[in-house]
Amino acid sequence: MASRENGTPRRDEDEVCPICKSSRYLNPDMRFLINPECYHKMCESCVDRIFSSGPNACPVIGCKKTLRKNRFRTQTFEDIGVEREVDIRKRVMRILNRREDEFDSKLDWDNFLEQRETMIMNLVTGVDIAKTEANLRKYETSNLDSIRANQARESQEASSFLEQQSFEQEQARLRRQAAREEYEKEHNELLAGRESFLSRLAAGTADDATNLAREGQKILLKKSSARRSEEDRLRQKQAALRGESKKSALGKTALLSGAGDSDVEPSLIKGLKKVSIPEPEKPYDPFGGLDLGKKDYYVLKDHYPSQWLEEARKNTTMAAGGFDIKEYYSRTLFEAFAGLGCFIDEEVAKRGGASETFGMRKGIATQGAAQQAVTGKPAEDIF
Ligand SMILES: [Zn+2]
Ligand SMILES: [Zn+2]
Known part of the structure; x- marks a missing residue:
């Protein structure tokens, strides 16, 4: 049986599948997979054999967890305890994903970090698991909007750099491709022109020769103008691409600002800033609320004798x-x-x-x- 809690599994145990007992020594391509349900390790062929037809019980003796094949993955850390802690940490951080700018003061932010760390350690060490899980679930359901908004912000921050990089690479690729195409086109035209030149020279007279030379001059001029228009086209294309990427970025920010916080004050985290929605602006009143048509003390007549x-x-x-x-x-x-x-x-x-x-x-x-x-x-x- 794979040892989970002692932290330092022996090397030879590591190389043998605890289910089918096949060893890496005989099968060097063997991969071990774990499932975050119970972190029992088994080889890939065992996973295929046992879980391909649907969810099944963990084959490790004494473990009664039901596992699904799609949750199996390769182990990132050698120590299964670390693997488990990292998983728990990721899960809690995904839910309690408040950011520093959402808190009133540095102290509140520090308190939040400490609270989150305590919850993670509770789940890792098995203290108050039911209560902590209940708190997490409650927070998740009541703060779904803010969790989603912060997730979007995080992923946007992470992806904006990559996006920029891939955009630049794509631009460079397009430029290279255009240059190559143009070179090939020119080369082909040159070859074709040379051929027709030679055939016409071979068939014609001395007058034809001067005419041909003049034509050649014209073709050269035409080519340079064609190249200019080609460059223009390329520049326009790049500008359009740039505009599109800007638009998509704008769309993202609009989406972000649209996802407001829930107005329910979360009970789990304290010291969060109150989110106030600004009132819609009223139309401008040049008289500051004064009604010029209102007559409290007199009646306006059509005619006064004077x-x-x-x-x-x-x-x-x-x-x-x-x-x-x-x-x-x-x-x-x-x-x-x-x-x-x-x-x-x-x-x-x-x-x-x-x-x-x-x-x-x-x-x-x-x-x-x-x-x-x-x-x-x-x-x-x-x-
Ligand atoms: Zn196996
Ligand atoms: Zn198990």
Whole structure:
């Protein structure tokens, strides 16, 4: 039986399959596989034989775990204990994958790391396994969105470098291919041209020879312009490729920002920043909420008897110029009554001003209002 817990298996035991007892000495190509269910080691042919027809019990005596063939894999670490710890660590880290920028303070982040480490060690050493597993499952179900978002961020960070590298390689390959194609094309054209030249020279006269030379000049010119357009085409193609890669990157970030955190405060991890969704911006109001059509203290009439205004009302030149007497009524009345909604004592009380300045200001304001009411002219600016 393969020893799991003692940590240092003997060398010869390592080379013999505990199930079929075939040894590496006789079969140098033999590969050992393990299953993270129970970490019992067996050879590849045993796995094929026992688990090809579906899930089956582990053939190691005393182990009652049900294993599936697709979960078998090669062992990465020689020590099966290390292998198991690394697996557990990977699993826990995949679930508790919060990042430092998600915490309010460095202390919270440190506490989280310690908490995660404690959970991993509990699972590795077999302390409070049921409770830890329950906590993990609960956290996983309630924080699915944030786990997915962080996983995406991690994989994006890991892949962006590789992506860039492969993109550059692809670009270089395309450039090389284009250059090779062009060279071949040119070479073939040259050969074909030379052949036709020779045949025409052989058949023609001296005049033909000068004509042919002129034609040759033309072909050369045509070729150089063709090369230029080919270069342009290549450059455009590369620009298009670059644009596509940028677009895909943008799409990814959009996806990331779209995956918001769950609004349920996780009970397992403490000190996480609150995620606030900004309110949608309201349309701009140039009057700051003031309703110009609202009349609390007066009713606007169509006509007011006034000798002075009567002239302006009847003057057709003024009307033609755009003067509107009703507009004038409306504005003048609005301005005349505008101050009535303001209660200075309330405002001053709110401001928390001293009582003597309050009294003085009230006096001046009342005086100003009285003057305005009598003369109909606005008083001097009192402030
Ligand atoms: Zn075997
Ligand atoms: Zn087993």
